[in-house]
Amino acid sequence: MGFVRFVFFGYLGLTVIYWLINIYSRSVRLERLENEWAEGHPDDEGSDARQSFLDDGMAAYHASFRPKLIGLVYIIPTILVIVALVVRNSN
């Protein structure tokens, strides 16, 4: 029972962290794309061309390997717990 509770709340907490990092990473990427566009087109703040540039950039980001690295948020703590379990209880 204790094990079930630990796993449930542990992964619940990790899911919250996963989403925070996910949102932050997307926001930073979008800001960079906006700045990139503003450098080339200083006066353009709301055209369709700008929007499609941003959409393409975000699509490329989602297809890349980087967002998948955020999955390490689940993998690293799991490995650490297993290592701690083995080290602590081996004689």
Next chain:
Amino acid sequence: MDTVKRVFRIIIFVILALFFSYVLPQHDVVRVTSTEIIRQDFSSVNRIFYAQADSGNVENPTRDIRLINTVKRKTFLLGFIPREAEKVMVYRNEDTGWIWPPYFKFDSSDLQAQAASIASKGDGNNWAIMTHYGWRNRFFTIFPNAVGLKPIDGPDVKIIPWFNIFFFAFLIIGWLFLRALWRQFRQRSIDPVIEDASETWELLDDKADEAKGRFMGWFKRK
């Protein structure tokens, strides 16, 4: 206002410091002298300072507790400055299993056997490094929980708290990330809304001034 803020911050800091001093592992240089088992009748005051019955067993209001009796080297500054002076120290030895704090300790019986084996070597050969968390308090009868025992040749050892170093480094990284997250959120989601609101407010303000001018105008006409 500043005083309120300062007091609030000091309270938060003290709570965090107490929390970490209870939960994080510390290392003592000890002479293991004996092991024993006592029955412990918990009260509602000291129950939270004990862990749980051995993993796999049922939890009863009263149970036996393993204790490890030692003589430990005194230190200054939470173990950073070793001293020659000694005092007795009693550790409890309980499974933490899957509950808080997350030491994942299931091997209390083995640890007790190890303590007994070190104690049996006799005076002068029974030095060990005791890893533990928790506090000793005589008024509530609480003991620090032993989580690891490593035999050593003599009391002159250099202990580097690797876990705590990595823990606090990670804590700082986590704090910096949360700050960056909050700044990004404020800059991209809150500030534009406030800017919008303040523009609307200025517009309203102008209209109000206009109306006030007209209202005052009535009196001037007289």
